[in-house]
Amino acid sequence: MPIKSRIRSIPDFPKPGIVFRDITTLLKDTNGFRITIHKLINRYSGKKIHKVAAIESRGFIVGAALAYALNAGFVPIRKQGKLPYDTVGQDFELEYGKDRIEMHTDAISPGERVLLVDDLLATGGTAAAAVELVRKLKGEVLECAFVVELPALGGGKRLDELGIKYFSLVKFYDQ
Numbered sequence: 001m002p003i004k005s006r007i008r009s010i011p012d013f014p015k016p017g018i019v020f021r022d023i024t025t026l027l028k029d030t031n032g033f034r035i036t037i038h039k040l041i042n043r044y045s046g047k048k049i050h051k052v053a054a055i056e057s058r059g060f061i062v063g064a065a066l067a068y069a070l071n072a073g074f075v076p077i078r079k080q081g082k083l084p085y086d087t088v089g090q091d092f093e094l095e096y097g098k099d100r101i102e103m104h105t106d107a108i109s110p111g112e113r114v115l116l117v118d119d120l121l122a123t124g125g126t127a128a129a130a131v132e133l134v135r136k137l138k139g140e141v142l143e144c145a146f147v148v149e150l151p152a153l154g155g156g157k158r159l160d161e162l163g164i165k166y167f168s169l170v171k172f173y174d175q
Contacts, residue, residue: 004170006032021148023119041069050112051075055130058119075107077130088136092129101129110138121146124155131164
């Protein structure tokens with residue numbers, strides 16, 4: 001059974017007109033979760049990744065497992081006010097509002113090679129903000145990796161404009 005078939009679609013969440021792609025059904029499936037992580041490991045093994053930076057909250061699940069498998073450090077990127085130490089932040093717009101993400105100022109050292117991970121690429125606002133956070137700390141974003149991509153919402157084009165390569169395991173074109 002492919003990864004895509006293990007992802008639940010929830011209409012009108014978090015607001016009318018949005019179809020939320022819920023990966024918790026993929027994560028709870030032993031084989032689905034293993035296949036997901038192994039596909040990402042196969043893509044990024046041998047790439048000399050120093051840190052895997054993952055975006056709150058579902059990105060943490062995939063990112064932490066991937067960081068472990070790649071023998072890389074793990075960096076959490078969280079919503080404003082959730083990290084206990086000095087932070088660097090970046091504001092961004094979502095398809096349904098505005099937000100801010102942050103990471104610790106000592107999370108990435110200059111020149112470190114970073115893989116950014118999240119569960120979903122939609123408009124690219126969160127991913128672009130995460131790229132800017134890494135750049136503020138003078139890290140090098142090797143690529144952004146997503147479980148799900150919604151190409152119709154333009155996130156891939158937004159990352160292209162930033163000069164960032166990206167990869168997604170599955171695409172939903174009916175968004």
